[in-house]
Amino acid sequence: MRSIAVASGKGGTGKTTVAVNLARVMPGPVSVMDCDVEEPNVHLFLSTESRQTHSVGIPVPRIDTNKCTVCGECARFCEFNALGDMRSKIVVFNELCHGCGGCTRVCPENAITEVQRVIGEVDQGVSAQDIRVITGRLNVGEALSPPVIRAVRRYKAEGMVIVDAPPGTACPFAAAVRGSDLVVLVTEPTPFGIHDLGLAAETLDAMKLPFGVVINRSGEGDEGVEEVCRRHGVPLLARIPEDRRIAEAYSRGELVVDALPQYREEFLKLYRSITDMLNPNGDES
Amino acid sequence: MKVLITAEGKDLDAAVDPRFGRAAYFLVVDVEKTEILQVVDNGAGRAAAQGAGVQAAQTAAGLGVNGLLTGHCGPKAFSALQAAGVKIYTGATGTVREAVDQFRKGELTAADGADVRGHW
Numbered sequence: 001m002r003s004i005a006v007a008s009g010k011g012g013t014g015k016t017t018v019a020v021n022l023a024r025v026m027p028g029p030v031s032v033m034d035c036d037v038e039e040p041n042v043h044l045f046l047s048t049e050s051r052q053t054h055s056v057g058i059p060v061p062r063i064d065t066n067k068c069t070v071c072g073e074c075a076r077f078c079e080f081n082a083l084g085d086m087r088s089k090i091v092v093f094n095e096l097c098h099g100c101g102g103c104t105r106v107c108p109e110n111a112i113t114e115v116q117r118v119i120g121e122v123d124q125g126v127s128a129q130d131i132r133v134i135t136g137r138l139n140v141g142e143a144l145s146p147p148v149i150r151a152v153r154r155y156k157a158e159g160m161v162i163v164d165a166p167p168g169t170a171c172p173f174a175a176a177v178r179g180s181d182l183v184v185l186v187t188e189p190t191p192f193g194i195h196d197l198g199l200a201a202e203t204l205d206a207m208k209l210p211f212g213v214v215i216n217r218s219g220e221g222d223e224g225v226e227e228v229c230r231r232h233g234v235p236l237l238a239r240i241p242e243d244r245r246i247a248e249a250y251s252r253g254e255l256v257v258d259a260l261p262q263y264r265e266e267f268l269k270l271y272r273s274i275t276d277m278l279n280p281n282g283d284e285s
Numbered sequence: 286m287k288v289l290i291t292a293e294g295k296d297l298d299a300a301v302d303p304r305f306g307r308a309a310y311f312l313v314v315d316v317e318k319t320e321i322l323q324v325v326d327n328g329a330g331r332a333a334a335q336g337a338g339v340q341a342a343q344t345a346a347g348l349g350v351n352g353l354l355t356g357h358c359g360p361k362a363f364s365a366l367q368a369a370g371v372k373i374y375t376g377a378t379g380t381v382r383e384a385v386d387q388f389r390k391g392e393l394t395a396a397d398g399a400d401v402r403g404h405w
Contacts, residue, residue, distance in 0.1 A: 075343060081336020086346045086369035093361050096336045 003033075003161040004274060005180040009196025011167035013186045014216035014240065017250060018270070019164040020045040021257045022184075023131050025267045029159030031132035035176035036166040037120060037148045040135045044253045048125025048133050056136070056151040057116035058099030058144065063090055067111035074103035074112060098144060120148035124155065129255075132157055146175040153179065169196075169203040177204070182277055183211035184237065184270075189221030194228060201232045212237040212277060214270060235277070238270040286316050288352040288388070289345050289371075290381050295324045297382040303356025306330055306337030312381055313348055319385050323348065338362030338403070345371050352395075354384050360399040375400045 006019040020042060023032045034042040061074070061083065072085035082096035083103055094117055104112045120138040127133055136152035138145045149172060153163070165176035177183050183204055187197040197213065204211045211234055215225050218239035229236050240246070240256075240263070249259035257264045291308035292299040297319065302308035307330060313323035325344060330337045338358075342365035345353055352372040366373055374393040377384040387393050 079334070081333060081339040081343075084339040084343045084346075084365045084368075086343065086365055088370065089368055091339070091365045091368045093336065093339060096339070096361075 001157055001159065001161055002278065003163055003180045004278075005035075005163040005165050005177040005183045006186060007165035007173060007177055007183055007200060008167055008186045009169050009198070009200035010187070010193050013167075013188045013193055014214075015167070015186050016041055016045070016164050017216065017240075017246075017256060018184065018186050018214055019162050021255055021263075021267045022270060022274075023162045024129060024255050024257050025264060026160060026162075026271050028130060029132070029157075031134060031157035031159070031161045033152050033155065033157075033161055033163045034133065034135040035149045035152050035163055035172075037136035037138040037145050037152070037172075038166065040137055040164075042133055042164050043135055045255055046127035046129060046131050046133050048127050051123040051125035053121050053123040055118045056120045056122055056148045057118045058097065058147050059101055059104075059114035060094045060097045060099065060117045061092055061103050061112045062115045063092060064111045064113070065089070067109045069109055069111075071108065073106045073108060077102050077106045095143075099147065119144060120151075122148070122151050122155065145172045149175040169199045173200070173203070174207065177209060178207065180209060182274060183209050184214055184274070185211055186214045186216055187225055188217045189215055189219070189225050191221075191224075194221070194224040197225065197228050198231075201228060201234070205232065210234075210277065212273065215239045217242040235273065237273040238266055240266060286352065287322065287350050288314055288316055288354050288374075289348060289350040290314050290377070290384055291353075291355040292381050295321075297321060297385075298380050300380055301354070301356060301377045301384050303378075305353070305355045305358050305362050306333070306339075306341045308341070308355070311341070311344060311348070313350060314381065314385060316385050316388055319382065321381075336361070339365050342366045342369065342371070345369065352388075354388055354393065357401040357405060358396060358399055359401055359403040359405065361403060363396070363399040 034040040075083040075085035084091045119142045124134040136148045166172040187193045219242045290312045291302040292310045311325040346369035354377045373396045
């Protein structure tokens with residue numbers, strides 16, 4: 001199993017468009033992991049009829065008040081203020097807990113056990129195009145997406161995996177791209193797009209992950225993107241032109257390569273460039 | 286009675302900080318004498334990534350105050366303070382001295398729930 005993460009610093013640049021169309025033109029077996037768990041949308045383009053779902057939880061502390069001496073060690077340890085030492089008792093705020101398990105370990109009385117709190121789910125099924133789709137969903141009102149993203153990424157899939165990452169450059173982004181063989185950064189050639197591409201590129205350099213760039217809505221402003229590529233020594237893998245028909249197909253939930261076959265070649269070129277980056281010596285592995 | 290008052294400065298003429306968890310300073314005040322007993326810098330609470338209200342409630346519990354005079358109080362801070370037996374008086378305005386006066390005249394009533402949502 002090899003994986004390619006499709007990511008971007010700025011939101012709305014076309015990550016999902018690139019991910020699903022790339023999956024469509026690749027030889028199988030291929031899977032798409034939707035790691036944009038706050039608003040997963042891959043299923044709009046690759047719908048699956050029957051799905052298997054399992055819930056994702058994080059361990060949160062439960063304090064046995066018969067054993068607890070209110071020494072406060074747990075509250076002092078918790079960086080996230082999920083536990084508060086109120087002198088007469090310890091209060092627990094599960095929604096602030098990141099599930100690190102530290103309080104359980106530092107408690108000298110062994111008064112803390114861990115219970116699972118469900119924060120989201122992962123489902124998987126196979127689309128009509130014979131693409132396996134694994135989708136993570138963070139429950140509404142929850143703030144901590146990385147555990148759900150990691151649960152999606154733990155899924156074992158055959159062949160090539162395309163990961164649709166959440167936007168930004170913070171923890172959810174890192175959780176989605178970590179462990180990938182290659183990252184494709186999608187950008188638009190606008191000042192915002194170019195600025196956030198720079199941030200994403202710096203993050204990937206720090207994570208020591210190889211990456212290339214795709215310009216979406218290519219046309220005016222491409223030089224700025226090319227400059228970022230030069231600065232980071234990474235290739236420009238493809239350009240998807242500014243074309244209203246692409247946006248119209250997207251709005252109907254259609255794949256660009258099916259609705260507008262003239263763009264199939266650009267996605268095939270992207271696939272070939274990715275294959276070249278993954279196999280620099282030309283060997284198939 | 287010993288209360289904690291959230292303030293933007295360190296003395297009685299400082300403005301009341303309307304926030305609890307992310308207040309600049311916590312002043313421990315003897316309300317009968319209108320006298321500051323202790324000043325606590327809440328720099329750590331202001332910088333907390335999350336749960337500033339819980340952290341502040343823990344500080345209040347540790348200082349052994351009986352009441353809190355502040356502008357607003359969110360739900361987590363409220364339930365934490367309740368566990369510590371600290372009464373919460375929201376709606377304090379003006380300077381710390383004025384808040385003490387408001388309290389002594391009975392103009393501030395003990396809250397029976399959070400008056401704002403978290404992150405207001």
